[in-house]
Amino acid sequence: MTTLLVIDDDRLHCDLLQVALSRHGYRVSTATSGREGVALFRQLRPVVTLLDLRMPEMDGLAVLKEIRTYDPRAGVIILGGGATEELENLARKLRVTDFFRKGLSLDVLVGAVHRIAQQARREASGTQDVTASEIDQPSEEQILVVDDDVMARDLLMRFLSLRGYRVRGAKDGREALRMIEESAPDLLILDLVMPEMNGVELLKVLATREYAGRTIILSGHQNDPLLEDAWALGPQEVLDKPLDLERALMAIQLVMVCREC
Template sequence: MNTLLVIDDDRLNCDLLQAVFSRQGYHVLAATSGREGLDLFRKLTPRVTLLDLRMPEMDGLTVLKEIRAIDPYAPVIILGGGATEAQENQARELMVTDFLRKGLSLDVLIGTVNRVAQQPTARAFTPSLPQAIAPASTEGETILVVDDEMMVRDLLVRFLNLRGYRAQGAKDGPEALRMIEQAPPDLVLLDVIMPGMNGVDVLRALREREYQGGIIILTGSQSEELLDKAWAMGPQEVLGKPIDLERLLTAIQLVLVCREC
């Protein structure tokens, strides 16, 4: 039995969709907030997710970004009542499976869900089988991990490569600048605390060279002065160590999507 996850802050809509699709043979679970929906998504790995666009606190696009950080290819259908063209385009950029305007007949919605559920699950996200996603790494965005801690650097590079990115590591600032000069990556993950040339110095050098890619700062430092200097250089995000990998993936996707926009 296929599992259908409905994420909609309107309880009446959830109950209606649960009743309709249960009669269609789906095992239906509903969440009335984005956070609750993400928790169910992680636990259930649903065959199809129906996602409301307009929700308080965490809207549909934010939920979709987080879903893509968990599973880049999960089938997600957005119900976009009152959506703007920009919102619809952003959903397309996040590889939404389909985007339906609210107010369509139930027959159209049922037909869409059935069609999506019957599609093969090719390119499904399977972290235990890296070979299943290895081909994507030849087409993914490039990321440079700059960290003097070899274990952290190597683990991040491996983690990102398994998720379809083309990641490389640099052990210090000078090596990173040489690599960026030769082949500018789409995104740099940059440790702040490094011997010799720290992350703020590297960031300053990148700004002087007019580097156009995204920059996410990684730091275990609690120094407000150092963090203020880092923020003043205009990174897209600053994440603390130890690194929350789920949050890191979300930040990477946000930076790359906004860069394309």
């Protein structure tokens, strides 16, 4: 089994990546500091290390330097939330294998891990060529955003599209229902208050049709009278409007990872 190492001072992010990557057949260890990460790297010799750029005491670049002195060819992906171009260039000079902004789709990140692990296996076996069928490509996750607020809907759709998700939008429950019948999404992000058919009404219809996807509810008020009815229909999460996009992304990633929980 291929060994991976996640080094990130954010325990929640470590746990999220550990669950996601373990489900793709990897053995995943985690460290919540740079020093702990270097020690585990020396002990485990992981095929791929996923490394947070910004950590206290010993940041990602310092860890990368230590890794390179120990193994110049090790696969290392840096997760550089808020990184400047200068920091990214420094990482490239240290021969980082790949550099991603934090907040991308987990499918994109898993795909990068697959490619690096495949390359390491080819080098170890002396094989240079590989066919597309030999690489386990993750499926693209599809999201349907349902909100009658055009600006809010379009903003969320663009935000998620830039992070590798396939995103569609609907202006109300009736339009969403038609789109779900055409192609059911993995995740439904659903505003509660809408004309024509509100979020609760749509969830009730979907319950009769055995919709198998996950659901995140958007609510403008915690005391919204529809919210209690919505919770009774089994959504995985409720997010407050206006959305904090980064918090929303973390919730989306957790819901998608735990869709088999």
